[in-house]
Amino acid sequence: MSTRASTLAGRVMSAPSIIALFLWMIVPLGMTIYFSFLRYNLLTPGMEEWIGFVNYKFFLTDHAFFASLANTLVLVGSVLVITVIGGILLGLMLDQPIFGRGILRILVISPFFIMPTVNALVWKNLLMNPVSGFFAWISTSLGFQPIDWFTNAPLTAIIIMVAWQWLPFATLILLTALQSLDRDQKEAAQMDGAGPISIFFYITLPHLSRAITVVILIETIFLLSVFAEIFVTTGGGPGLSTTNIAFLVYTQALLQYDVGGASAGGIVAVILANIVAIFLVRLIGKNLDA
Amino acid sequence: MGAIRLENVKKTFGNIDVIPGVNLEINDGEFVVFVGPSGCGKSTLLRLIAGLEDVTDGKIMINGVDMANESPAKRGLSMVFQSYALYPHMTVYNNIAFGLKMAGETKAVIDEKVRNAAKILNLTDYLERRPGALSGGQRQRVAIGRAIVRNPAAFLFDEPLSNLDAALRVNMRLEITGLHQELKTTMIYVTHDQVEAMTMADKIVVLQAGRVEQVGKPMDLYAKPANKFVAGFIGSPKMNFIEGDYARARDCACVGVRPEHLLLSTEQGDIAATVKIAEHLGAETYLHVNADNIGPMTVRATGEVPLSGNDRIWLTPDPERIHRFDKNDKAISN
Ligand SMILES: Nc1ncnc2c1ncn2[C@@H]1O[C@H](COP(=O)(O)OP(=O)(O)OP(=O)(O)O)[C@@H](O)[C@H]1O
Numbered sequence: 328m329s330t331r332a333s334t335l336a337g338r339v340m341s342a343p344s345i346i347a348l349f350l351w352m353i354v355p356l357g358m359t360i361y362f363s364f365l366r367y368n369l370l371t372p373g374m375e376e377w378i379g380f381v382n383y384k385f386f387l388t389d390h391a392f393f394a395s396l397a398n399t400l401v402l403v404g405s406v407l408v409i410t411v412i413g414g415i416l417l418g419l420m421l422d423q424p425i426f427g428r429g430i431l432r433i434l435v436i437s438p439f440f441i442m443p444t445v446n447a448l449v450w451k452n453l454l455m456n457p458v459s460g461f462f463a464w465i466s467t468s469l470g471f472q473p474i475d476w477f478t479n480a481p482l483t484a485i486i487i488m489v490a491w492q493w494l495p496f497a498t499l500i501l502l503t504a505l506q507s508l509d510r511d512q513k514e515a516a517q518m519d520g521a522g523p524i525s526i527f528f529y530i531t532l533p534h535l536s537r538a539i540t541v542v543i544l545i546e547t548i549f550l551l552s553v554f555a556e557i558f559v560t561t562g563g564g565p566g567l568s569t570t571n572i573a574f575l576v577y578t579q580a581l582l583q584y585d586v587g588g589a590s591a592g593g594i595v596a597v598i599l600a601n602i603v604a605i606f607l608v609r610l611i612g613k614n615l616d617a
Numbered sequence: 618m619g620a621i622r623l624e625n626v627k628k629t630f631g632n633i634d635v636i637p638g639v640n641l642e643i644n645d646g647e648f649v650v651f652v653g654p655s656g657c658g659k660s661t662l663l664r665l666i667a668g669l670e671d672v673t674d675g676k677i678m679i680n681g682v683d684m685a686n687e688s689p690a691k692r693g694l695s696m697v698f699q700s701y702a703l704y705p706h707m708t709v710y711n712n713i714a715f716g717l718k719m720a721g722e723t724k725a726v727i728d729e730k731v732r733n734a735a736k737i738l739n740l741t742d743y744l745e746r747r748p749g750a751l752s753g754g755q756r757q758r759v760a761i762g763r764a765i766v767r768n769p770a771a772f773l774f775d776e777p778l779s780n781l782d783a784a785l786r787v788n789m790r791l792e793i794t795g796l797h798q799e800l801k802t803t804m805i806y807v808t809h810d811q812v813e814a815m816t817m818a819d820k821i822v823v824l825q826a827g828r829v830e831q832v833g834k835p836m837d838l839y840a841k842p843a844n845k846f847v848a849g850f851i852g853s854p855k856m857n858f859i860e861g862d863y864a865r866a867r868d869c870a871c872v873g874v875r876p877e878h879l880l881l882s883t884e885q886g887d888i889a890a891t892v893k894i895a896e897h898l899g900a901e902t903y904l905h906v907n908a909d910n911i912g913p914m915t916v917r918a919t920g921e922v923p924l925s926g927n928d929r930i931w932l933t934p935d936p937e938r939i940h941r942f943d944k945n946d947k948a949i950s951n
């Protein structure tokens with residue numbers, strides 16, 4: 328796109344899809360914004376009326392909001408840390424010419440193909456169950472008290488499940504990035520006297536920075552709205568200890584039939600996601616330039 | 618100090634014998650060039666010396682110490698890669714400084730050495746740039762800068778100029794030769810460009826299929842090739858080989874004559890031939906001819922020669938400069 332004519336042609340050509348995408352986004356968003364200013368409860372049909380910011384006031388001053396905001400941030404942050412570090416380690420391992428590498432790669436990638444709901448059920452009933460679960464069996468065979476994950480460490484349990492689900496994604500992206508690292512560069516560093524650890528920090532990690540950025544941005548978008556894992560296992564509890572923003576909106580709308588309040592919550596969630604996104608892009612997005 | 622001696626160095630990949638056993642003596646301060654056709658093991662031999670590849674067997678003596686099982690860093694050698702292999706996320710300054718930093722030098726020492734190297738290589742204005750913002754020739758110089766700051770026992774170059782265009786290649790060739798004269802450090806240089814080999818080397822090592830065919834000064838290889846392979850490989854255009862009756866009359870299996878050692882006449886001579894194609898380069902003319910009873914030959918004539926396709930000519934080899942080979946392709950001394 329160098330000449331003015333080709334720039335213009337490019338804009339004209341891409342306009343229809345951009346307009347379609349814009350409508351696709353703006354219509355539901357506009358309706359949600361509209362609902363969020365109404366008193367709109369499904370238990371009292373026909374009583375809808377304009378109430379301004381009251382829904383927002385209720386949502387934002389509810390102590391459940393702050394609890395779920397904190398849970399959301401802890402969940403997103405922990406899963407990001409686990410998947411990025413775990414993904415780098417697994418990627419480094421799978422990049423080595425080890426025996427059975429092909430099968431290992433498939434095994435590492437497979438959790439990504441499992442639906443979140445199924446994932447949660449497996450973890451809840453087969454692994455983390457305090458009586459019949461695999462972890463409980465390990466603990467008791469070693470002579471320890473089994474942990475009742477969903478009662479005593481519910482948020483940690485959710486974090487482990489979600490991290491397990493997203494680790495393959497991070498591994499896959501980081502492995503491809505590792506494979507594109509020029510062998511000559513590592514050899515040049517070796518000639519320069521760098522050991523494996525220096526090579527990792529001075530050569531490999533900078534090479535991975537762009538891929539890590541992509542992993543963080545994409546995962547954040549999805550992790551802000553984790554729902555199935557919470558719904559299937561803890562239902563947001565005990566108390567509010569595993570309720571994130573997405574789950575809070577759901578309780579508002581479907582448990583209390585408060586469409587207006589849920590819409591306001593949804594808009595707050597959108598705004599929060601945007602704040603996080605802007606923050607992330609500012610912080611690490613420069614890695615995507617050039 | 619950088620004397621290197623290879624004793625019976627072997628390398629196999631799986632069950633392929635890439636280097637079946639090489640003995641080679643490289644003196645301190647020498648400029649040694651490895652040449653040979655593609656796939657003959659030049660890069661492998663260089664990487665064995667560098668320590669980037671483990672030897673299967675044999676000794677690599679650097680200044681009298683066997684380094685065959687030491688890590689690359691311990692050998693005190695620097696390497697310039699064909700792909701430059703610069704660190705893309707570091708500035709030119711940090712690229713050059715990296716080896717010194719790894720060696721634990723102080724900031725002040727690093728700064729002095731880097732600036733010094735940058736001055737020698739005309740890189741002072743580019744120190745803050747990233748490699749991505751440099752031209753090919755500049756990148757090449759950064760790669761050389763990275764090699765020289767470490768003050769190595771020897772430099773290893775693997776086809777460092779093959780990514781550059783012809784004009785720049787001539788320039789860099791002169792720069793590297795100049796650098797060698799200035800630093801007087803041992804250099805081992807891999808290339809398959811024989812102009813580079815002939816012009817830069819103190820000593821040429823001709824390799825074929827992992828074997829050393831001949832070692833010697835460029836003009837010695839040109840004047841006295843040890844066998845038919847070296848005779849054909851060194852010199853451009855290639856030497857003409859004449860077999861059959863012509864060779865038998867001279868008590869050998871094959872006679873070699875360089876294109877520049879054929880006397881050209883339009884009236885008479887030893888070998889009658891028909892011109893196929895005449896390439897006029899101005900300063901010289903290459904004639905591709907078809908010699909009667911012999912086959913295709915190449916003739917190099919100085920200056921402009923008013924000949925073109927289908928002209929009849931006669932060629933007379935300079936009797937002082939013909940090469941004779943026996944049936945095992947070994948040279949027979951005259
Ligand atoms: N890692 C490897 N595994 C198996 N074979 C290899 C390996 N590296 C090189 N070879 C083989 O060793 C031989 C010599 O390779 P090398 O790279 O040394 O050739 P070269 O002389 O540098 O050629 P070129 O001029 O094309 O660079 C080749 O036949 C190549 O296929």
Ligand SMILES: [Mg+2]
Pocket residue numbers: 659660661
């Ligand atoms: Mg090579």
